[in-house]
Amino acid sequence: MLSKLLRFGRRQLHTIVSREIIKPASPTPSQSKTYNLSLFDQIAINSHTPIVAFYPNLDQKFQEKTKALELKSSLSKTLTDYYPLAGRVKKSDATYVDCNDEGIEYIEAINDSSLAEFMQRSNHEDLDPLFPNDLIWFDAHIRGDTEGVTCPLVVQVNRFACGGIAVASTLSHKVGDARSLLNFINHWATVSAKKDTSLTKPQILHYQTKNIKLPDILSDKSRVGCVTKSFLFPNQKLNDLKAKVTAMTIEAGQPITNPTRVEALSWMLHNRTMAAATKRNSGTFKPSGMLFPTDMRGILAEKLPGTSLGNLNFVIEFPTTNQNDLEPHITLGEMRKRKAAFQSIPNLDTATEIVSQMSPETALETSKRIDPYHIYSSLSRFPAYDIDFGWGKPVKVTLGGTVKNVTVLMPAPDGNGIEAVMCLEKEDMKLVQNDPELLAYC
Incomplete structure (x- = not known):
């Protein structure tokens, strides 16, 4: 080949x-x-x-x-x-x-x-x-x-x-x-590298035989007509962004205390992406939403080992149906409320039982509703740049070109910040990559 x-x-x-x-x-x-x-x-x-x-x-x-x-x-x-x-x-x-x-x-x-x-x-x-x-x-x-x-x-x-x-x-x-x-x-x-593997060995979880006939909650997304770009946001700029978000939420009378880097960055990226889409749509706001795959390993009351194998994540859904939904106190406030609801789930068995009660009709309706949503997934806390096969640490760890409306947050190569790997329609990406409000934090 x-x-x-x-x-x-x-x-x-x-x-x-x-x-x-x-x-x-x-x-x-x-x-x-x-x-x-x-x-x-x-x-x-x-x-x-x-x-x-x-x-x-x-x-x-x-x-x-x-x-x-x-x-x-x-x-x-x-x-x-x-x-x-x-x-x-x-x-x-x-x-x-x-x-x-x-x-x-x-x-x-x-x-x-x-x-x-x-x-x-x-x-x-x-x-x-x-x-x-x-x-x-x-x-x-x-x-x-x-x-x-x-x-x-x-x-x-x-x-x-x-x-x-x-x-x-x-x-x-x-x-x-x-x-x-x-x-x-x-x-x-x-x-x-012949190093100690006690901390990296996988935990293979065992499940009872269950079968649930549900459609894909996230339908297939395409790369046709899209382009993937990376944006690097240093820690100091992220601190500036967090300060801006905090000030905006205080001004709105609904303060968000100590927003995380991922929260602030996800909000800003979605805000600027929606601004680009609105501009391309002759100034008309097109409803969309945000999806946040969230790792269950460390969030359930009964923690799961970090090296557990499987799809151990749940998805936080937040619709952005109008311009007001893009305000940080609304976006981040709703994100935290919905995350807190999952944190109240005691263990993986209970989370599984919740999923098993979902009907095919509900899943299909959910799939249709969230199809135009933007996905923001974070791997920024994983030590990807510590992966050493015995010949030194990598100079770059990244993804192939992603799919439409998917953004993955990766650790920066030097540990200073977060790299956002974004995939958007070409016309939207042209606007986003030249957006001064986004570039101010790069």
Whole structure:
């Protein structure tokens, strides 16, 4: 397979050079051969989450072959702990993973550019060839799928002419959320670096067999006609933004005390996105809304381990039906009220019972209502830049080009701030990326 990237008049060649199957180093015990998906897994969107970590060639004497062998060996050991990811799951109506140890596809590719040149020239959409089998969000082309089943995880290791490496992984959202994928990459790196894995080992939760026939609460979103851009917001600018939000809420007579960086930034990004959409719509405000996937691991009364595998998040929904809804005291006030309601849920069993009581009609109506909403998902507190395979920390950890109206908040490369990866329609993005009110905090 040969992919060609044309940018700035120079042809960059990205070539797949090998494919193989990596199986778990130890067989999965017979009592763990079936991994039931939770109800949160079953109603998750049918997509793949793509994350890539870039590493410079820090040691010229460290041979590429040695790196590859160590990566494959440590991956095999990691799959022993993450055994559901080496199994097979149905592509539709999946209720469980068959943990049969068939393994995952491990792909190697080469790029004729240096890592620095590639990163300087590339937009998010140009990262697509780094990911295996076109498993980018909803653009999934599964190889060798003859029985309607697929492996939840695929890995591609990309080598650059300078010796730099990009390790790309993509995970089926039916088996785990973005936190699950970052946990996996972190554990794999820890095993590879021969460090203590006691803090990175996964917690495999076990669920009773339940099946719920609900439509995707978040319908498929497209990348057609959209563009993904990154905006970096340093800590000092975020502090300024938090101060502005606090002042605005005090002036409105409904003070929001100590807004978090994520709260303030999500509000500002949605505010400026709606301003762009209104301007493009000849000044007419178009109702929309905000969705906040919120990690349940640390929010339920009975805390879940941070390394728990699965879709362990709930979604806070807030409609923005008019301009007044964009005021920070309303947006953040409603966000906090709805989050507090989830914090009162005692444990995962209770949360599951709440979901199980949802009717297909209610879910369908919810899906239709929130389809035009904007999603703001935060991974900013995860130590992505501590992922060290034994050759130093990454210079960049990011996502492939996302899908329409999705914004993911990532930690900044140097730890100073938050990087927002945004995907909008092209015309809206032109306005947003030149918006002085947004750029004032970059």
